[in-house]
Amino acid sequence: MDTPPLSGSDSDSDDSLVSDRELQDAFSRGLLKPGLNVVLEGPKKAVNDVNGLKQCLAEFKRDLEWVERLDVTLGPVPEISEPQPTPQSKDQKKAVNPEDDFQREMSFYRQAQSAVLAVLPRLHQLRVPTKRPTDYFAEMAKSDQQMQKIRQKLQTKQAAMEKSEKAKQLRALRKYGKKVQTEVLQKRQQEKAHMMNAIKKYQKGFSDKLDFLEGDQKPVSQGKKAAVKGQQMNKGPSAKRRYKNQKFGFGGKKKGSKWNTRESYDDVSGFRAKVAHGKVSKRPGKKGSNKRPGKRTREKMKSKSR
Amino acid sequence: MAAAKRKRRGVPATAAKKLKRILKDAGQPAKSPAVAGDVEEEEKDRIPGPVCKGKWKNKERILIFSSRGISFRTRHLMQDLRMLMPHSKADTKMDRKDKLFVINEVCEMKNCNKCIYFEAKKKQDLYMWLSNSPHGPSAKFLVQNIHTLAELKMTGNCLKGSRPLLSFDPAFDELPHYTLLKELLIQIFSTPRYHPKSQPFVDHVFTFTILDNRIWFRNFQIIEEDAALVEIGPRFVLNLIKIFQGSFGGPTLYENPHYQSPN
Numbered sequence: 404m405d406t407p408p409l410s411g412s413d414s415d416s417d418d419s420l421v422s423d424r425e426l427q428d429a430f431s432r433g434l435l436k437p438g439l440n441v442v443l444e445g446p447k448k449a450v451n452d453v454n455g456l457k458q459c460l461a462e463f464k465r466d467l468e469w470v471e472r473l474d475v476t477l478g479p480v481p482e483i484s485e486p487q488p489t490p491q492s493k494d495q496k497k498a499v500n501p502e503d504d505f506q507r508e509m510s511f512y513r514q515a516q517s518a519v520l521a522v523l524p525r526l527h528q529l530r531v532p533t534k535r536p537t538d539y540f541a542e543m544a545k546s547d548q549q550m551q552k553i554r555q556k557l558q559t560k561q562a563a564m565e566k567s568e569k570a571k572q573l574r575a576l577r578k579y580g581k582k583v584q585t586e587v588l589q590k591r592q593q594e595k596a597h598m599m600n601a602i603k604k605y606q607k608g609f610s611d612k613l614d615f616l617e618g619d620q621k622p623v624s625q626g627k628k629a630a631v632k633g634q635q636m637n638k639g640p641s642a643k644r645r646y647k648n649q650k651f652g653f654g655g656k657k658k659g660s661k662w663n664t665r666e667s668y669d670d671v672s673g674f675r676a677k678v679a680h681g682k683v684s685k686r687p688g689k690k691g692s693n694k695r696p697g698k699r700t701r702e703k704m705k706s707k708s709r
Numbered sequence: 710m711a712a713a714k715r716k717r718r719g720v721p722a723t724a725a726k727k728l729k730r731i732l733k734d735a736g737q738p739a740k741s742p743a744v745a746g747d748v749e750e751e752e753k754d755r756i757p758g759p760v761c762k763g764k765w766k767n768k769e770r771i772l773i774f775s776s777r778g779i780s781f782r783t784r785h786l787m788q789d790l791r792m793l794m795p796h797s798k799a800d801t802k803m804d805r806k807d808k809l810f811v812i813n814e815v816c817e818m819k820n821c822n823k824c825i826y827f828e829a830k831k832k833q834d835l836y837m838w839l840s841n842s843p844h845g846p847s848a849k850f851l852v853q854n855i856h857t858l859a860e861l862k863m864t865g866n867c868l869k870g871s872r873p874l875l876s877f878d879p880a881f882d883e884l885p886h887y888t889l890l891k892e893l894l895i896q897i898f899s900t901p902r903y904h905p906k907s908q909p910f911v912d913h914v915f916t917f918t919i920l921d922n923r924i925w926f927r928n929f930q931i932i933e934e935d936a937a938l939v940e941i942g943p944r945f946v947l948n949l950i951k952i953f954q955g956s957f958g959g960p961t962l963y964e965n966p967h968y969q970s971p972n
Contacts, residue, residue, distance in 0.1 A: 463889075472896075507925075515914050
């Protein structure tokens with residue numbers, strides 16, 4: 404059995420609860436198991452030599468003018484958005500949660516603000532300049548290149564935000580426009596059905612009033628229609644539609660559109676070199692599988708085959 | 710390379726003016742009063758150079774250097790501090806095998822009376838020593854959350870070497886070890902008036918706040934007189950470990966019970 408060192412136990416015997424003898428007794432009685440019985444130290448006491456600190460401070464402190472040191476010790480500017488304007492703002496110091504980044508940074512910001520607000524009048528009194536004149540050129544802590552980079556980044560960020568906002572708005576608008584359009588179409592259908600019923604009734608002789616013909620022009624629906632149409636008209640027919648309209652005509656558009664003039668002769672906009680040489684294939688799968696040779700080539704083939 | 714250094718009007722221009730005046734006086738003694746009067750008026754309109762108004766009395770010099778094996782972030786932080794504090798001096802990296810009291814000798818050789826020493830262990834943890842060189846107290850901190858000047862989120866800018874305003878939390882006055890630290894921080898971070906490399910304007914503010922038993926450091930630029938601020942950076946958090954009575958040694962005056970070693 405490892406006995407604790409005698410010197411140790413002697414010095415501790417006044418303070419510790421068990422002494423050497425008692426340990427041996429306890430072991431013989433079987434309360435202590437063999438092995439290393441480590442004396443547990445109490446929790447470490449942190450050194451806090453208050454007097455030493457104060458003395459050190461007294462020796463080390465330099466009595467400089469305030470202008471040399473420019474230090475301020477102030478709490479942060481109180482928040483504006485406090486619901487209860489209690490007068491005891493000093494005691495009611497809401498402990499800033501260090502995990503909450505925003506709150507923490509805001510508290511630093513406000514502390515700096517209060518310091519600046521307190522100090523500026525004093526500096527003006529002592530005639531220490533705080534504003535840099537516009538023609539005073541000197542080296543800055545960050546180079547111009549760096550500031551340029553920062554500005555670029557801020558600009559791109561702002562542009563991206565604006566773009567996303569616009570896209571969102573457009574999407575919302577489209578949804579709304581679609582909704583309105585369907586509503587209008589439905590209403591039109593209803594009107595039509597109603598009208599047909601009324602006409603049939605009249606034809607069959609159930610009613611002999613022709614009032615339904617006048618009740619047609621409702622200004623409200625036309626106003627809505629115009630608004631919806633306005634939204635739709637901005638986009639107009641799609642590009643595909645426009646191309647087809649242009650190619651196959653759009654109800655009488657073709658009359659007088661082909662003239663054999665110098666301008667039409669000189670106009671080669673409809674010429675596509677690849678198409679002319681037969682290199683463009685409309686079907687990407689089959690390439691030139693059914694390329695019928697020209698007349699000359701066919702005649703040659705015919706004559707050769709014979 | 711964009712020209713970072715812009716034209717500086719101050720001492721050289723006034724010296725040139727003085728030369729001109731002397732020549733003019735020598736050449737035309739009859740006209741000298743009028744000429745001198747003109748030149749003087751021009752000088753009054755010009756902004757005074759940083760040194761001509763007063764004498765530099767507060768001889769505070771800070772030695773900023775580090776040990777070997779520091780990361781790029783620490784190196785940038787050190788460079789930023791050197792740039793912000795014109796009363797600082799740089800030194801080469803120290804070998805970690807040397808004992809710490811060697812630093813006192815280095816300080817003496819460089820004629821510095823304060824020191825900021827960065828020590829990096831295992832390429833991960835960064836410790837910072839702040840000390841008053843010959844006899845005074847020193848403190849060891851663990852540095853966390855370092856953000857340097859070059860980060861793009863720090864949008865402010867300030868004159869190189871302009872004097873800072875130091876703002877402290879009221880909690881610094883409550884406990885004795887914090888008052889000692891406050892005095893140490895004031896003496897280290899405040900730029901002496903009329904220092905030859907300083908600018909006479911006060912356009913940025915350092916904030917030291919005690920939160921969660923740590924000291925948070927921020928640097929803001931003062932844009933408007935109504936206290937509109939923008940952060941310049943750098944920013945870091947100091948976790949106090951111990952305060953010693955001597956410089957880099959001596960009896961421990963204070964030990965932080967909340968400090969837990971990062972390993």
